[in-house]
Amino acid sequence: MTKNQITNLFKIKYPIIQAGMIWCSGWELASAVSNAGGLGIIGSGSMYPEVLRQNILKCKNATNQPFAVNVPLLYPNIEEHIKSIIEMKVPIVFTSAGNPNTWTKQLQENNIKVVHVVSSVKFALKAESCGVDAIVAEGFEAGGHNGREETTTMCLVPDVAKAINIPLIAAGGIIDGKSMLATMILGADGVQMGTRFVACKESSAHENFKNMVLKAKEGDTSLTLKEITPVRMIKNKFFQELEELYKTNPTKEQLLNKLGRGRAKLGMFEGDLNSGELEIGQASSQINNVFTAKEIVQQIMTEFNYVKSQISTANKFN
Ligand code: NDP
Secondary structure (H helix, E strand, C coil): CCCCHHHHHHCCCCCEEECCCCCCCCHHHHHHHHHCCCEEEEEHHHCCHHHHHHHHHHHHHHCCCCEEEEEECCCCCHHHHHHHHHHCCCCEEEEECCCCCCCHHHHHHCCCEEEEEECCHHHHHHHHHCCCCEEEEECCCCCEECCCCCCCHHHHHHHHHHHCCCCEEEECCCCCHHHHHHHHHCCCCEEEECHHHHCECCCCCCHHHHHHHHHCCCCCEEEECCCCCCEEEECCHHHHHHHHHHCCCCCHHHHHHHHCCCHHHHHHHCCCCCCCCCECCHHHHHCCCCECHHHHHHHHHHHHHHHHHHHHHCHHHC
16 A cells, blocks of 8 residues: 555654544553554553543654554543643544544644544534544444444545545444555545454453454444433443433433443443443444454455456446
């Protein structure tokens, strides 16, 4: 694959970005993806400020390639995260779940590239007007935090591509070279993958959670908690309990009480598959193996290049 807008922007070899995922993407995963030629991202949403500093330090020691930090803009101690990112000269920041107007300029003034994650054309245009360097358009298939609009990647990517004039990264349902090529045909310049990199050797997800991802079948995830923050998760015991609660027409407070605190950590990091929140995308149904980040990136690029070369001669297009 030759250079494109995304590889040039981030100074990386392949336009493959590993999503910043709470409890799953620390420095081991981020540095392994960056060393493999993609862009690794440290997910700072689950890290106390000192933990993030340690992760940035370890990531810098483990790779001399560019890497990024994902900052969910809802994070309670966001000022401390931003201060560490600037002081420790992290080259790229992906912001999500909030207003990109708040931090973009300050980060860019410190030579940091800023990318914002959106789930609609409206927010893509807003992020572009705030001056971000690129946009991630994440469809309804994605795991974890999700858009309220329920727009699929197939529909979102072409609409956002038409609307904006800055580089576009597609996310949601992309796990291999075929789906990467498909979204690039739809107008993306690169892809972001979360679910594929949860089932990765260097991911810090608990082994129980990784094994559950391998077993997941089509229809095993669902979007819920729209009244709080929409989130896609595995339909485990905790999810069923939420379903029961929904039958009683609960208030937002009752839903918040049911969710409690630390459910994501309990499920994804501590491996409690019944009571924990297991955030994963729809494409988990297609994942059957845990590989290293290097193997994943190489397999994706091999398949991407092969399918691209075969596509014009495939019978179904003649
Ligand atoms: P909860 O309120 O349920 O729990 C907070 C968790 O975050 C705890 O497990 C806590 O760790 C950890 N944590 C890290 N730093 C802090 C801090 N400064 N103050 C309080 N707790 C902290 O939240 P969630 O686990 O659901 O989400 C945590 C963050 O991740 C939020 O900012 C949220 O926006 C983001 N998030 C992003 C998602 C995405 O898809 N990008 C998906 C879900 C959440 P400990 O248990 O060790 O105290």
